[in-house]
Amino acid sequence: MERWIKIPREVMDVYKMIGRPTPLFRAKGLEEMLDTPARIYYKREDYSPTGSHKLNTAIAQAYYARKDGAERLTTETGAGQWGTALSLACSLMDLQCKVYMVRVSFNQKPFRKTIMQLYGGEVVPSPSNHTEFGRRMLKEDPEHPGSLGIAISEAMEEALQEENVYYSLGSVLNHVLLHQTVIGLETKKQLEIAGETPDIMIGCVGGGSNFGGAIFPFVKDKLDGKLDCEFIAAEPKSCPTLTAGEYRYDFGDTAGMTPLLKMYTLGHDFVPPSVHAGGLRYHGMSPQVALLVREGVINARAVPQHTIFESGVKFAKAEGVVPAPETCHAISVAIDEARKCRETGEEKTIVISFSGHGLLDLKGYGDYLEGKI
Numbered sequence: 001m002e003r004w005i006k007i008p009r010e011v012m013d014v015y016k017m018i019g020r021p022t023p024l025f026r027a028k029g030l031e032e033m034l035d036t037p038a039r040i041y042y043k044r045e046d047y048s049p050t051g052s053h054k055l056n057t058a059i060a061q062a063y064y065a066r067k068d069g070a071e072r073l074t075t076e077t078g079a080g081q082w083g084t085a086l087s088l089a090c091s092l093m094d095l096q097c098k099v100y101m102v103r104v105s106f107n108q109k110p111f112r113k114t115i116m117q118l119y120g121g122e123v124v125p126s127p128s129n130h131t132e133f134g135r136r137m138l139k140e141d142p143e144h145p146g147s148l149g150i151a152i153s154e155a156m157e158e159a160l161q162e163e164n165v166y167y168s169l170g171s172v173l174n175h176v177l178l179h180q181t182v183i184g185l186e187t188k189k190q191l192e193i194a195g196e197t198p199d200i201m202i203g204c205v206g207g208g209s210n211f212g213g214a215i216f217p218f219v220k221d222k223l224d225g226k227l228d229c230e231f232i233a234a235e236p237k238s239c240p241t242l243t244a245g246e247y248r249y250d251f252g253d254t255a256g257m258t259p260l261l262k263m264y265t266l267g268h269d270f271v272p273p274s275v276h277a278g279g280l281r282y283h284g285m286s287p288q289v290a291l292l293v294r295e296g297v298i299n300a301r302a303v304p305q306h307t308i309f310e311s312g313v314k315f316a317k318a319e320g321v322v323p324a325p326e327t328c329h330a331i332s333v334a335i336d337e338a339r340k341c342r343e344t345g346e347e348k349t350i351v352i353s354f355s356g357h358g359l360l361d362l363k364g365y366g367d368y369l370e371g372k373i
Contacts, residue, residue, distance in 0.1 A: 219297065
């Protein structure tokens with residue numbers, strides 16, 4: 001088994017074009033607000049042109065698909081970050097792109113559709129009338145809010161029916177997390193330059209790609225006894241895959257079209273509540289992340305929606321950056337850990353994987369500020 005896999009030159013050139021390496025910031029404003037001795041850092045994946053970490057794997061997947069003869073890619077998206085990233089990546093790699101966007105997010109975040117179309121992507125709300133499975137879901141419930149599992153099924157169905165059309169997944173699978181390790185590799189080097197060693201690393205999890213990509217380069221050091229660091233996966237209380245799911249084989253999509261994956265799951269037919277963190281509304285989890293949770297290497301925490309927006313507002317006021325609702329889950333846990341340091345006097349180094357900005361998620365913030373959440 002290879003420990004290192006070389007990034008293709010063309011992919012690396014695009015990474016440089018989109019602003020990699022992304023910066024690691026010290027959250028001094030948040031530290032002062034919390035009056036904590038902890039040192040808080042956050043890795044700015046929102047610096048990407050599309051606003052999140054998703055472009056890291058979108059570029060690589062589009063590159064390899066084109067190399068293999070693909071002409072068009074189909075995919076799913078929850079909050080729209082992944083669909084936006086793949087639309088841009090396909091444009092850069094001269095491919096067509098069709099995105100099935102979870103219906104509740106499609107309605108909550110209309111400007112995501114605009115950006116995907118701007119990059120050349122075709123966007124339809126899921127469940128849709130474009131596929132047999134989508135039509136079946138709509139027949140059962142014409143107002144179905146959709147889920148990532150359903151959108152995956154629709155995108156896969158279309159790809160299987162047409163030649164030179166490939167399906168591309170934005171999280172969960174091993175190759176996706178591999179591409180995302182660029183986050184952790186950069187973070188590791190940046191912390192070394194800053195003279196810091198992480199005590200706690202935190203990321204939000206839906207399928208697990210941003211969190212896995214951030215921590216995997218550090219996991220070997222922990223397993224080898226060279227690093228004493230707690231890895232915390234933050235998930236929605238409304239979709240508690242790691243904290244309340246079963247560890248077993250399950251399908252990655254609602255229709256049962258994917259291979260069986262050994263993971264924590266709420267059941268592939270589970271439809272999560274219509275929360276604003278659309279990117280985390282997924283029933284399963286990366287098998288790699290799930291195994292590390294099972295083995296006690298990773299700890300998981302579930303956070304309610306009201307709390308994550310409260311944390312997001314605090315962060316925005318302290319740092320001037322508006323986090324995505326998904327990212328707010330990690331920030332909420334980081335705030336809890338920083339407060340513990342205030343109580344104990346420990347000067348721990350806390351690192352947040354800041355997976356994306358929330359500038360196109362303002363309806364959620366508006367609902368929170370108006371007391372609707």
